[in-house]
Amino acid sequence: xxxxxxxxxxxxxxxxxxxxxxxxxxxxxxxxxxxxxxxxxxxxxxxxxxxxxxxxxxxxxxxxxxxxxxxxxxxxxxxxxxxxxxxxxxxxxxxxxxxxxxxxxxxxxxxxxxxxxxxxxxxxxxxxxxxxxxxxxxxxxxxxxxxxxxxxxxxxxxxxxxxxxxxxxxxxxxxxxxxxxxxxxxxxxxxxxxxxxxxxxxxxxxxxxxxxxxxxxxxxxxxxxxxxxxxxxxxxxxxxxxxxxxxxxxxxxxxxxxxxxxxxxxxxxxxxxxxxxxxxxxxxxxxxxxxxxxxxxxxxxxxxxxxxxxxxxxxxxxxxxxxxxxxxxxxxxxxxxxxxxxxxxxxxxxxxxxxxxxxxxxxxxxxxxxxxxxxxxxxxxxxxxxxxxxxxxxxxxxxxxxxxxxxxxxxxxxxxxxxxxxxxxxxxxxxxxxxxxxxxxxxxxxxxxxxxxxxxxxxxxxxxxxxxxxxxxxxxxxxxxxxxxxxxxxxxxxxxxxxxxxxxxxxxxxxxxxxxxxxxxxxxxxxxxxxxxxxxxxxxxxxxxxxxxxxxxxxxxxxxxxxxxxxxxxxxxxxxxxxxxxxxxxxxxxxxxxxxxx
Numbered sequence: 001x002x003x004x005x006x007x008x009x010x011x012x013x014x015x016x017x018x019x020x021x022x023x024x025x026x027x028x029x030x031x032x033x034x035x036x037x038x039x040x041x042x043x044x045x046x047x048x049x050x051x052x053x054x055x056x057x058x059x060x061x062x063x064x065x066x067x068x069x070x071x072x073x074x075x076x077x078x079x080x081x082x083x084x085x086x087x088x089x090x091x092x093x094x095x096x097x098x099x100x101x102x103x104x105x106x107x108x109x110x111x112x113x114x115x116x117x118x119x120x121x122x123x124x125x126x127x128x129x130x131x132x133x134x135x136x137x138x139x140x141x142x143x144x145x146x147x148x149x150x151x152x153x154x155x156x157x158x159x160x161x162x163x164x165x166x167x168x169x170x171x172x173x174x175x176x177x178x179x180x181x182x183x184x185x186x187x188x189x190x191x192x193x194x195x196x197x198x199x200x201x202x203x204x205x206x207x208x209x210x211x212x213x214x215x216x217x218x219x220x221x222x223x224x225x226x227x228x229x230x231x232x233x234x235x236x237x238x239x240x241x242x243x244x245x246x247x248x249x250x251x252x253x254x255x256x257x258x259x260x261x262x263x264x265x266x267x268x269x270x271x272x273x274x275x276x277x278x279x280x281x282x283x284x285x286x287x288x289x290x291x292x293x294x295x296x297x298x299x300x301x302x303x304x305x306x307x308x309x310x311x312x313x314x315x316x317x318x319x320x321x322x323x324x325x326x327x328x329x330x331x332x333x334x335x336x337x338x339x340x341x342x343x344x345x346x347x348x349x350x351x352x353x354x355x356x357x358x359x360x361x362x363x364x365x366x367x368x369x370x371x372x373x374x375x376x377x378x379x380x381x382x383x384x385x386x387x388x389x390x391x392x393x394x395x396x397x398x399x400x401x402x403x404x405x406x407x408x409x410x411x412x413x414x415x416x417x418x419x420x421x422x423x424x425x426x427x428x429x430x431x432x433x434x435x436x437x438x439x440x441x442x443x444x445x446x447x448x449x450x451x452x453x454x455x456x457x458x459x460x461x462x463x464x465x466x467x468x469x470x471x472x473x474x475x476x477x478x479x480x481x482x483x484x485x486x487x488x489x490x491x492x493x494x495x496x497x498x499x500x501x502x503x504x505x506x507x508x509x510x511x512x513x514x515x516x517x518x519x520x521x522x523x524x525x526x527x528x529x530x531x532x533x534x535x536x537x538x539x540x541x542x543x544x545x546x547x548x549x550x551x552x553x554x555x556x557x558x559x560x561x562x563x564x565x566x567x568x569x570x571x572x573x574x575x576x577x578x579x580x581x582x583x584x585x586x587x588x589x590x591x592x593x594x595x596x597x598x
Contacts, residue, residue, distance in 0.1 A: 003322035004318070021099070026096055026162070029093045029096060032088055033162070104154070107150065108147045111146070118332035124407055148318060167182065199254070203318060216240070220236055258310060348432040351417065351514060356415045358415065376399065383544055384545070384560065386545070387547045387560070391565060394565050394567070400546070433516060436515070444488060446483065447482075453506075455510040475494075512543060515545045516548075552586075552590050563578070
């Protein structure tokens with residue numbers, strides 16, 4: 001329950017005095033509801049069912065007050081009071097419920113924004129260790145369960161306030177009968193611990209199954225082309241059948257648990273009411289009017305008791321979601337990047353002389369002995385094209401991540417124009433970089449919106465200039481709505497070459513100081529590769545270009561080639577020099593690729 005209380009404390013801190021206003025409204029509502037029950041006594045007296053002379057001081061006081069009032073006038077007054085009290089109680093209850101929902105919605109919005117903001121601020125290594133589907137599951141299904149737990153807890157508080165006030169009135173009327181009923185209720189409450197424990201276990205299963213479901217569905221929709229092309233439809237459907245069967249069994253187990261607990265409480269209630277009536281006459285010698293009033297109170301309370309039990313079970317089932325969400329927030333906090341200042345105050349850096357790597361080493365896991373990169377020293381000149389080559393797994397992409405500041409070296413440092421890149425200038429440094437990945441990513445929006453995400457103040461002229469530069473204007477002009485054409489999920493409505501060129505246009509529209517291309521042409525055909533290569537060549541001299549090369553023929557025009565092998569810098573020089581040396585690693589790579597394409 002501590003995980004739920006964590007969020008209730010945060011809700012308290014968020015809402016301030018508003019939550020106390022709601023609690024006060026709950027108390028007033030419960031008092032009015034209780035008072036409306038007490039009006040039962042004079043109503044019964046007026047109808048002749050009972051005598052007000054039978055009972056304690058409360059009933060005697062009413063008897064003395066009503067004996068001088070004509071019956072018709074008394075009846076009208078009592079009925080009028082009943083209508084006014086009931087109306088007031090329902091209006092207050094309505095206001096409290098609306099305010100509760102408003103508080104929950106505002107707090108839920110705060111949690112969503114806060115958690116997603118924390119995710120955005122988390123470092124790149126954090127995401128390397130996480131499945132995107134698990135994060136989506138936490139931000140959607142598990143967060144919904146957290147908000148439901150908050151709602152259930154507020155309902156529990158409401159029920160407890162109502163119950164305590166009703167019990168107080170019952171205790172005032174007959175302490176002995178009230179203690180008898182409460183004693184029975186406590187005994188039943190002890191038996192409920194088993195139901196609550198089982199509900200928590202089922203809540204763990206719910207979290208695990210929802211995580212598996214979302215992970216599987218996400219992976220398969222992302223890989224639907226592979227599924228179709230390899231005729232995996234039957235096996236994937238069989239996977240879903242098995243998983244949904246487990247989900248169905250889990251939900252049925254939870255329903256059975258709730259129904260069993262409710263059955264126990266309702267049967268116990270029937271036995272308790274029978275014992276209550278029997279012992280009222282035989283042991284406590286209750287007066288008729290007194291017993292009827294207390295019976296009316298407890299007849300309304302027992303559904304509350306069973307409701308409290310049901311709420312506790314639901315809260316127990318949601319504890320795993322609260323725990324997982326708290327754990328995510330802690331992980332994000334621990335992985336948060338120290339960027340030094342806000343986005344609004346940061347301005348992009350310009351590269352006048354170049355970027356330098358000073359003895360940088362990096363490994364993804366501190367427990368590993370082998371370094372992914374070790375003791376890298378190199379200089380990347382400004383406004384020149386530098387290519388990074390090497391076998392698969394050599395550490396090229398890791399070097400790029402280090403140069404872009406996405407990860408920090410375990411030892412050594414990176415400097416720009418002689419100034420080390422640190423938390424004071426990391427954000428400005430990042431804002432000076434544009435990145436084009438091997439697998440181009442575009443948002444499910446229009447071309448215009450995709451370009452505006454990078455440069456929000458771009459006008460149409462700047463957009464077309466960037467598209468023209470990236471050899472994209474021709475195909476964009478042919479689209480039905482031009483710049484306003486929606487390109488689908490990840491740009492699926494465009495060809496691979498068109499997506500790649502559009503991503504390049506998005507990268508250059510803000511005129512970055514540094515352009516990084518991570519094997520941006522490796523998956524393209526010869527014609528599209530040539531178009532992008534020509535676009536890149538036109539950028540030479542205007543910005544610092546860093547290219548990770550898969551096809552070595554595409555870096556013929558590079559001013560400098562850096563060769564990485566097994567995490568170490570093994571060769572550096574110009575393309576012609578390295579290619580001519582057949583004994584070098586780069587020369588062998590050129591030779592092998594030439595033989596393959598021949």
